Amino acid sequence: MKLLVTQRPSYINLIILSYIFYEIKNIFLIDLIIFFFSYIYCDYWLFLLHIFLDQLQTTKSSIQFISILAKSFQEHHLDPKAIIDSNHLSDIDKLLLFSNLPCFLYMIFYEITDTNSTLIKFSLFTSILGIIASTNHYYCHAITHKSSLIKLNLQYKIFSFLQKKGFLPTNEYHKIHHIPPHECNWNFLNGNNKFLTYLYLLTEKNYGLLRLLFYFTNPISITWLYFSTQIIKRYI
Ligand SMILES: [Zn+2]
Ligand SMILES: [Zn+2]
Numbered sequence: 001m002k003l004l005v006t007q008r009p010s011y012i013n014l015i016i017l018s019y020i021f022y023e024i025k026n027i028f029l030i031d032l033i034i035f036f037f038s039y040i041y042c043d044y045w046l047f048l049l050h051i052f053l054d055q056l057q058t059t060k061s062s063i064q065f066i067s068i069l070a071k072s073f074q075e076h077h078l079d080p081k082a083i084i085d086s087n088h089l090s091d092i093d094k095l096l097l098f099s100n101l102p103c104f105l106y107m108i109f110y111e112i113t114d115t116n117s118t119l120i121k122f123s124l125f126t127s128i129l130g131i132i133a134s135t136n137h138y139y140c141h142a143i144t145h146k147s148s149l150i151k152l153n154l155q156y157k158i159f160s161f162l163q164k165k166g167f168l169p170t171n172e173y174h175k176i177h178h179i180p181p182h183e184c185n186w187n188f189l190n191g192n193n194k195f196l197t198y199l200y201l202l203t204e205k206n207y208g209l210l211r212l213l214f215y216f217t218n219p220i221s222i223t224w225l226y227f228s229t230q231i232i233k234r235y236i
Helices: 011-024 031-053 056-060 064-078 080-085 088-109 114-145 154-164 171-177 193-204 207-216 219-235
Strands: none
Touching: 011 088, 011 114, 031 064, 031 114, 031 193, 031 207, 056 064, 064 080, 080 114, 088 114, 088 219, 114 154, 114 171, 114 219, 193 207
């Protein structure tokens, strides 16, 4: 009998995230505010990533990595069942690696201060939420396509519980996105879907704006820009 695939990030990402978590050491109650903003941001970013990669124009991007990613997103519409035989988290491994690498390198070569620890925590929380959201997407499809096997998986039980309690989108909800023309229910977290739908309506008529938001508000651009500025500030 074929079992569901355990979802996990790559070992290098596990090492980097564990190191960051260990080095931060103290997580205070005030960090709940950072967590809150990480949640809002992660919900926004995953939504934006999804609407950008679902666009036909994105498959024609001159950046090969982006066009490949867009094609794989759109193939998921054609064959939604295929996801259950894969470690879906491998799809976000590069994103996790390149967005946390500047935090990791900065922590190794320079000391962490109160100021820069905010962005390090923000990046860590966003990564954890991204991992949770992608894993939940996998289980949404597992429930839809492989219902007789799901009970065998411990991870599934945890995610099923979180779905039932309303913390994460359910398979019934995500299933609607898979009905052509795939123009609703893009979110992977239960957050500001109503507000984000307005963002979709705005960018639907303006691909330039969508592309601009994708390249300038993604977690890789944010962390690299922030830590480059921090390093430059130390030497001037
Ligand atoms: Zn889609
Ligand atoms: Zn899906």
